[in-house]
Amino acid sequence: MRIDVDAVTVTVAGARLVEDITLAADSGQLVGLVGPNGSGKSSLLRCVYRALRPTAGVIRLDGEDLHAMSPGEGARRVAALPQETVGEFDFTVAETVAMGRLPHQGVTARTTERDRAECRAALARVGAGHLADRGFLTLSGGERQRVLIARALAQRPRILVLDEPTNHLDIAQQLDVLALVGGSGLTVLTALHDLNLASVHCDLLYVIDHGRIVASGPPAQVLTPALLAEVFGVRAHRVRHPESGAVQLLFDRLPVPVCPAAPS
Numbered sequence: 001m002r003i004d005v006d007a008v009t010v011t012v013a014g015a016r017l018v019e020d021i022t023l024a025a026d027s028g029q030l031v032g033l034v035g036p037n038g039s040g041k042s043s044l045l046r047c048v049y050r051a052l053r054p055t056a057g058v059i060r061l062d063g064e065d066l067h068a069m070s071p072g073e074g075a076r077r078v079a080a081l082p083q084e085t086v087g088e089f090d091f092t093v094a095e096t097v098a099m100g101r102l103p104h105q106g107v108t109a110r111t112t113e114r115d116r117a118e119c120r121a122a123l124a125r126v127g128a129g130h131l132a133d134r135g136f137l138t139l140s141g142g143e144r145q146r147v148l149i150a151r152a153l154a155q156r157p158r159i160l161v162l163d164e165p166t167n168h169l170d171i172a173q174q175l176d177v178l179a180l181v182g183g184s185g186l187t188v189l190t191a192l193h194d195l196n197l198a199s200v201h202c203d204l205l206y207v208i209d210h211g212r213i214v215a216s217g218p219p220a221q222v223l224t225p226a227l228l229a230e231v232f233g234v235r236a237h238r239v240r241h242p243e244s245g246a247v248q249l250l251f252d253r254l255p256v257p258v259c260p261a262a263p264s
């Protein structure tokens with residue numbers, strides 16, 4: 001399923017968080033959103049998983065206005081892994097993943113054998129089948145992250161929205177999660193801070209700065225030293241991965257400009 005974000009602006013309490021953003025992810029693409037802290041990545045993603053409504057602009061899924069859909073219709077198409085998911089209640093892992101099936105259940109919310117099978121399969125895909133009976137709140141950060149990805153997969157969406165999915169994960173798990181979502185066949189829109197992971201795994205990158213898209217394209221075209229200096233304030237050296245040939249980056253901090261002293 002294709003997603004088109006068309007001229008989306010988000011204003012909250014007079015603050016413009018996202019300004020006139022247009023981007024697209026084609027069916028099956030893994031599209032990365034990169035940008036400094038506070039640049040607006042989460043705010044844009046929140047619009048795509050409908051935690052926020054754009055102040056202007058429209059988001060379309062295969063041409064249909066996402067925000068005109070019912071909550072159930074939206075949830076059968078888009079699943080999300082928000083940046084920080086705070087669970088107050090001590091559900092088991094199996095119960096947590098089962099919440100992903102709610103959009104497929106009628107008003108009775110009756111769990112079927114198919115729901116249970118989908119949940120078991122989703123947990124197995126993220127290598128967390130053995131955690132099914134554990135309390136969610138007893139899990140490590142990395143285990144929680146995998147369970148929440150399983151919940152999103154159990155939802156059987158067409159589009160997956162991930163906000164920093166590699167947070168809390170060790171390096172092997174980071175690589176596994178991105179390979180998993182990249183090979184899922186779903187259209188994936190993800191915020192990522194690790195530009196080297198983004199370079200290897202994303203088909204397309206959008207760079208966001210101060211709420212606006214400032215560059216877009218295939219990673220090797222986008223991640224240039226000039227752009228990284230301007231947007232992130234770092235000096236980047238590009239090297240090629242010796243086996244895959246993918247662009248990888250080594251960083252130095254650029255000197256932070258010193259503000260001239262105010263006249264006394």
Ligand SMILES: Nc1ncnc2c1ncn2[C@@H]1O[C@H](COP(=O)(O)OP(=O)(O)OP(=O)(O)O)[C@@H](O)[C@H]1O
Nearest residue numbers: 012013015017035036037038039040041042043044
């Ligand atoms: N509800 C809100 N009210 C006011 N300002 C907000 C609100 N939500 C976010 N912001 C501000 O909007 C800006 C963009 O925040 P956002 O979380 O979208 O950035 P981000 O790129 O995801 O950042 P990070 O990489 O640190 O997660 C920040 O300055 C943030 O403080």
